[in-house]
Structure formats: C-alpha cells, structure tokens
Amino acid sequence: MHISLFTLYHSSVFQKNLFPTYNFILYSMDLKALHLKLQEMRQSFFNEGYLNCQYTQIEALEKDSSPYFIVEIITLYFRDSPNVIAALEHELAREPIELPKITKCINRLKSSSARLVIGAIKINNELEKANILLQAGNVEGMKEAVRRIKKEHSELRSKFETYFQLMRRAGPTEQAVNSS
DSSP states (O other), X not given: OOOOHHXXXXXXXXXXXXXXXXXXXXXXXXXXXXXXXXXXXXXXXXXTTSBOHHHHXXXXXXXXXXXXXXXXXHHHHHHHHHHHHHHHHHHHHSSSOOHHHHHHHHHHHHIIIIISSXXXXXXXXXXXXXXXXXXXXXXXXXXXXXXXXXXXXXXXXXXXXXXXXXXXXXXXXXXXXXXX
16 A cells, blocks of 8 residues: 555644654654745846846845845835825825926835845836936826836735745745846
C-alpha cells in the first residue's frame, strides 16, 4: 500500500507529532517553496515595470538597519500617499484652479513614488503625464490622469500587501536578483 506524503502529513499520526522529524522535513519543504514564491513575486515587481533600482537600494539599507525596514518604508508610503492624491483631487475640483498647488501635489507624489522612497515606475510615469497635461492647461486630461494614478497606486498597494503577507509566512530569506 502506497501512502502519499500529503496524506501522511495530514493524518492524525502527524497531527499528534509522533514523527516530529518528518514534520520538520515537510515544513522545510513548504518553507523552501514559500521562499521561492517570494523571490518570484519580488522579481515580478521589476519584470512588470512596477519598481526600479531605487527599491533595491532601499532593500540594501534594510540589511544594515532593521529586518523589516522595507516594510516600514512601504507602509509609510501607502499611509501618506493617499492623502496627497486626495489633496490633488481636491485642488482639481476647486474653482479657480491654482496651478502652483496642483504642481506641489504632483511633485510631492513624484518624489516619494519614484525618486526618494520606493521607485514606483508606473505611478511616476502617470505623474509625468499629469504634469505635461497640467502645463498644457488640460484640466479634464489632468482629472483622467489622476484616475490612472489612483489605479496604479491601488494595484501596487495590492501587490505589496500580498507580498508582505507572503514575507511574514516565509520568514527571513535572501533577496531575489533584479535582472533589470
């Protein structure tokens, strides 16, 4: 009679910890698979054009400071950036529109999205387009650009939430290599 590892793992024998060595082996296999999935997911941020090398530079700082430095930085970004996006929407809804205030919002988002904080390429690209529309005086185009910024922001946030959940499950791991 052949019993699969899956069946054995979920049997009452293993649940009672009668074979702790086998549980450890199966746990190690699960952990290895989680670490691989984590590396693949991280690399997808670069492959899909969500992040650039700025992110890897922040990860390098993580090794010197705190094991969850990158989580803290990204969390702060996603805590603060919705307020800036809301301020941008508010300024676009006002009459008359004050270009300096809108420019300030765009620049604040650009600095945290791409240059200074996380290297969020897609968000930064939409911010660049919004800035061009703003300079051309195209208010309706700007409003559409803000919708695209919100979409990219939401997608990146969702990806990071999934990534960080996986990080917590997998525990410490080496970083995947950025091939970009």
